[in-house]
Amino acid sequence: MKWFNLLLMPSAVLLLSIPFTPAAFALEAPATTSRAIEEYNRENYEEALQLLLAARTMEGPSTINSYYAGLSRKETGDDSGAVADLTAALTGTPPFSQAAAVLVNSLYNLERFQEAMQWVLWSEQQGVSPGEIAYLKGRLLVREKRYDEAIVAFTAVKSDDQEMDQQVGLQIASAYVQGNRYEEAREALQTVISRNPSSDAANFAREYDQKLSTAKPSKRWSFFLGANYLYDDNVAGVNTGKQADSGISEGLRVEYDALLSEPWSLNAQYSISNTNYLRLVSKSVISQSLSITPGYRRGNHVITLPLSIASTNLDTTTPLSTTSLNYRNYSVQTALRPTDTVILNQENLLQGGVSYANRQMFQDEPISEENRDGNLFGVHMGYIRLFSGGTGMFNLRGEVVYEDTHGKNWVNLGERLGADLLLPLAERTRLIVSSEAFFQNYEYENSLYGTKRRDTTLNTTVTLNQMLTTRVYLNLQYSCMRQFSNISVYDNQRNLVSAGFEARF
Structure with missing residues (x-):
């Protein structure tokens, strides 16, 4: 069933929304850092990064500066640089805990899976971003072929976003397939379809539920x-x-x-x-x-x-x-x-x-x-x-x-x-x-x-x-x-x- 896992790969790099209130952070930040946050919110990521680097010289380092620098680097495709800044945001004083999920995502993209799992465990202990962390934990467990544990992690994801719920459902179905539990996989796909029958994810689930129902057994x-x-x-x-x-x-x-x-x-x-x-x-x-x-x-x-x-x-x-x-x-x-x-x-x-x-x-x-x-x-x-x-x-x-x-x-x-x-x-x-x-x-x-x-x-x-x-x-x-x-x-x-x-x- 490798075709099923390969076609689910786009959902593996789903960008998770990290909950924060930019305006509130901007009020707490020094002037140059606040301007950088405004540029980030306007999606001017390179300009935001330049301002943040300048702010470190003028205003001194801070965890909020490191956090937004990490976000800006990630948006420009620099996961290695993002890891350094996001780690500084989490290990500085006071720790900027919202950085944890983004850090785990960047480490996953860099295939630094052991470090990613260490930050997942830290986030669970701290109660940080439980939904995003549960999703990323599921992805890491699938890589280790710990499918039952991955399904438990995916099931723990709580979201008000219907699209996110469907993506999680597809991940659960994928884990069932890789664990040779095809009937459970089809049930998970039917759940994805029922949540929003007209969505792209539902159409995807219908197509591959059909493939599962007609696929030849694996060669034994x-x-x-x-x-x-x-x-x-x-x-x-x-x-x-x-x-x-x-x-x-x-x-x-x-x-x-x-x-x-x-x-x-x-x-x-x-x-x-x-x-x-x-x-x-x-x-x-x-x-x-x-x-x-x-x-x-x-x-x-x-x-x-x-x-x-x-x-x-x-x-x-x-x-x-x-x-x-x-x-x-x-x-x-x-x-x-x-x-x-x-x-x-x-x-x-x-x-x-x-x-x-x-x-x-x-x-x-x-x-x-x-x-x-x-x-x-x-x-x-x-x-x-x-x-x-x-x-x-x-x-x-x-x-x-x-x-x-x-x-x-x-x-x-x-x-x-x-x-x-x-x-x-x-x-x-x-x-x-x-x-x-x-x-x-x-x-x-x-x-x-x-x-x-x-x-x-x-x-x-x-x-x-x-x-x-x-x-x-x-x-x-x-x-x-x-x-x-x-x-x-x-x-x-x-x-x-x-x-x-x-x-x-």
Whole structure:
């Protein structure tokens, strides 16, 4: 329903009337300031501002001077200058409380939302301009996606102005739409219409009530189907006796976004991928995963609780096998990863959380110390920077993971550092670069090699994504993995190149 929110934008910058009595203020003000107020009331804003600046030199600063200077600057489009003068009007002696609503409006226009909310709270405590402040508070809460609180704020707006009442009604309807509460939105639009059926706002409400009644439901299901050709120069990931091979990989991913009222959300995903090597068939693999991610938003925090299960199956086909499908279980891992995403502003986000996973391996190990079954405990943090209107992204992330395995040879503490870059090269072309370093220190002396193992693993992946049609994409990818280890059998390098297509529905 983004069309509805965009078309309501003009009401977001509705100029609020700040109640005051210019004549009374003029009587209390010094002579030059009084002349400036008269010029302001005649809508000669630049002349008023010049007189006010001169009055500060001749008559000294005053909060009424700062207030009208702020109003004059705002009328000439100088919100930054208005903020300085209006702040002085509120913090001077005596405080000029009528400046609060205009200050909040200017801060909103400058996207200084946190400061704006601080002055809203101050105004509520002081009982200043309750109607205008309630309206602006509603606008700020909508930005934070706190729709229920925004509706309460809009409902608190009291005005004798019928046009203002209708604008508030449109804002309430917009908040309902963004919170996926479409029936309440239509009721709010009907209220707007009933207040003055012949007004422009009523005509606007009728048109979009009709759109709401006929609009198609938001897309809930998404499907991704892909196929790639790949070349792998070290299929087994070994130090000596490397074997290269080509193969074909196919993948399917299904996503579902549940239709829930704000602040709740729910996403579910299922994926299956199959990599078939042409010569080294015993290295072919099928991977499946299922995840469910409930979410809750409170203010600028988004709390998610992803729960996932992933399984891997290896092909045991041999040249003497009579069937081409002979997969066996290799591993199953279940994981829980609670995460808090803090939205600093429209371009900057912070993430942090903890994780737990249980891993079960199904192959028989020659000795118990090599058993990799166990539990994994982690702490993760990250920073996300969005750019190019949200089409580009930079992500910096870090994680500490402790693997408590049944076999002592695999118990380790790992530190992972990574960075990701999504760069829009053209309207239909994206470059994706991902790089990661993983440092692992093993807790016990390895029973096979007589020393404590230490690994450093470096991974880099570069992907070029080209949209061919609205549903078909071309993917070209190169991946390099280099693992350094003080035990030579684990020291290896692997390069993989792939090219293929993906269809999205």
